[in-house]
Amino acid sequence: MPSEPLLSARGLHKSFGDNHVLRGVDLDIAPGTVHALIGPSGSGKTTVLRSLNGLESPEAGTLRIGELELDLAAPRTRRERSALHRASAMVFQQHHLFPHLTVLGNVTIGPIRVQGRGREEVTADALALLDRVGLREKADAYPSSLSGGQQQRVGIVRALALQPSMLLFDEPTSSLDPELVGEVLAVMTELASEGWTMAVVTHELGFAREVADEVSFFDEGVVVERGTPEQVFGDPREERTKRFLQRLQGPFGR
Amino acid sequence: MNWELILESIGPIALGAITGTIPLTLASFTVGLVIAIALALARISGVTWLSGLARAYISVIRGTPMLVQLFVIFYGMPQIGIILDPWPSAIIALSMNVGGYAAEIIRAAILSIPRGQWEAAAMVGMSRGQSLWRIVLPQAARVSVPPLSNTFISLVKDTSLTSVILVTELFRVAQRIAAPSGEFLTIYIVAAAVYWVICLVLAGGQDRLERKLDRYAV
Numbered sequence: 165m166p167s168e169p170l171l172s173a174r175g176l177h178k179s180f181g182d183n184h185v186l187r188g189v190d191l192d193i194a195p196g197t198v199h200a201l202i203g204p205s206g207s208g209k210t211t212v213l214r215s216l217n218g219l220e221s222p223e224a225g226t227l228r229i230g231e232l233e234l235d236l237a238a239p240r241t242r243r244e245r246s247a248l249h250r251a252s253a254m255v256f257q258q259h260h261l262f263p264h265l266t267v268l269g270n271v272t273i274g275p276i277r278v279q280g281r282g283r284e285e286v287t288a289d290a291l292a293l294l295d296r297v298g299l300r301e302k303a304d305a306y307p308s309s310l311s312g313g314q315q316q317r318v319g320i321v322r323a324l325a326l327q328p329s330m331l332l333f334d335e336p337t338s339s340l341d342p343e344l345v346g347e348v349l350a351v352m353t354e355l356a357s358e359g360w361t362m363a364v365v366t367h368e369l370g371f372a373r374e375v376a377d378e379v380s381f382f383d384e385g386v387v388v389e390r391g392t393p394e395q396v397f398g399d400p401r402e403e404r405t406k407r408f409l410q411r412l413q414g415p416f417g418r
Numbered sequence: 419m420n421w422e423l424i425l426e427s428i429g430p431i432a433l434g435a436i437t438g439t440i441p442l443t444l445a446s447f448t449v450g451l452v453i454a455i456a457l458a459l460a461r462i463s464g465v466t467w468l469s470g471l472a473r474a475y476i477s478v479i480r481g482t483p484m485l486v487q488l489f490v491i492f493y494g495m496p497q498i499g500i501i502l503d504p505w506p507s508a509i510i511a512l513s514m515n516v517g518g519y520a521a522e523i524i525r526a527a528i529l530s531i532p533r534g535q536w537e538a539a540a541m542v543g544m545s546r547g548q549s550l551w552r553i554v555l556p557q558a559a560r561v562s563v564p565p566l567s568n569t570f571i572s573l574v575k576d577t578s579l580t581s582v583i584l585v586t587e588l589f590r591v592a593q594r595i596a597a598p599s600g601e602f603l604t605i606y607i608v609a610a611a612v613y614w615v616i617c618l619v620l621a622g623g624q625d626r627l628e629r630k631l632d633r634y635a636v
Contacts, residue, residue: 219537242545249543260538264556274542277552326542 170195170330170361171216171252176225176236178211185211186222187385193330193378196359200372200393203382204408209365212382213332216363218248230329246278252363253323257335259315261307267294267318268303271325279326286325293321297351313344320351330361337368369412373397381405420604427595427608431588435612438587442577445509447570450516457521458528459550472521479518485579487511492583508580516573523565527558560631567624571617578613588612 169192178186185208193199201209214220215236216227225236229251234244261270271290275281294300297317307315316336323331333352337345349371356362356375366372372379372393379396381389381404389402400406460472479487492507502510531554539549581590592609596602 217541219540246543249541254541256534256538256541258534260532260534262535262538262553262557264553264560273552274544277548278543322542 168195169193170230171363172228173212173216173236174226176212176215176222178208178215178220178222185385186215186225189225189382189385189387191363191380191387193361193363195361197377198356198360198362198364198375200376200379201363201365201382202367202369202372202379202408203388207382208385209380209382210334213254213334213363213365217252217254217332218245219254250279250326251328252330252332253326253328254332254334255316255319255323255336258339259307259312259319261315261318261322263307266304266306267299267310270307270318271322274322274326290321290325293324294318297321311344312340313347316340316344316348317351320348320355324355330363331355333362333364333366335365335367337366367412369397369409381408383408420601423599423601423604424608427592427605428612430595431592431605431609431612434586434588434591435616438585438590439574439577439613439616442505442508442512442580442585442587443570443574446512446516446577447573449509449513450520450573451566453513453517454520454524455555457517458524461521461525462528476518476521479515484511484515484576485582487515488579488583504580504583504585507583508577508585512573512576512580515576516569519572520566520569523562523569524558527562528554530561531557563624563628563631567620571620574616574620575613 171191171193173189173191176186176189176191177184185206187208189208189212191199191212201213203209211220215222215225216229218240222236227234227236229248232244232247232251234240234248240248262273265273268287268290271294272283272286275286275289276283291300291303294303297320299314299317299321302310302314302318307318310318319336320331336352337348340348345368349368352362352364352371353375364372364376374393376393379391379393380387381396381400381402383404389396389400389405391401395401396405397409400409457472457476460468461476463469488507488511491511492502492504495502495507528550535553535557536549539553544552577585577587578589580587581593584590589609592605596605599605
């Protein structure tokens, strides 16, 4: 693993009421690598991911992404908030596209209205990105007229258009019909091969095995085990990891 | 039925609609919407005193008759030195009233927009204000068209109340024609018909607006 991580999170703690969902989570992601966050529901992996983009505010913890360093528990200044949103961009489980904007509008609103870049340049970039995911001809369509897989690909393009340092994926295929999962994973695989730094919360263990450089297994608010996919999937050290992987395999194997 | 009287009266009554009822409705609805949005934002602001104030305003407006509100402003205010002409009095009273009712509609519409929309807006870097203006309010507007249309149509009819504070609108014109002629039934049916036509046109407009906004409906 390269020496200096692009992202380092330390000591993340977060409670929702009595539910202590993060109990001291550390996370390091090296530049140009894909880090898969796996584990049972409620294990805290999504909360960690959302904290990285400022969508959750942990009660304790620090975060460094590139040059940006934050105490996550402290209230954020405007500048810090905007730097945090510039540092990473998120693809949501349920895409959360803006239904009142066209596909192009969804992709360009952040760069134009928030980042203040020129409309022409942003539009050209956005169309090129849409072309890459095969949705150039849908630029003027509204999200409701797209399939789930197409919507999620637009979600990915919206994130890319923000020109972040890294990409965050929150179970990007969990809400999709099975036959639409492949097209989204294909785009993600391509991004990984281009050298994007990615954190991916996923139940797609096949994807994690094939594409991830590193895997963290979460359970009950802590990282139980981390390592290469070969190690975590092939030869898990921890009992909890073994049990989780066995459960996922189910009675018929895979 | 006195057909001759109908023909004679319909012109002045329609003119009363065009110079009184319709501009009064439009002005009051516009100002009322601004008041409503401000109240709705105050209600969801999370600032206790602000939302409390908005809640109190809405409670008073909805808990008192429109006619009494008109009287307080037109006949009551002069006692404390605030003397207003019939038109400004009418617009103030009507728009304050619309604001109170429409505020709850807009608040509910804003709250009906999924949290994910706020999160996606934050993710692309928007402030809360930008998220509200560019993402949430446009979607809330679509949701609130049907209930706001109801408010609008009620307002058209409520303008008839301003005849008692001497605003020359549709119904006051009708009263003036009816009194000397003694043909109350005929004249008031003509007046009712003109209100009905206005509301028919508005309902048609609501359909078209909804269809236009439906292009992105989920």
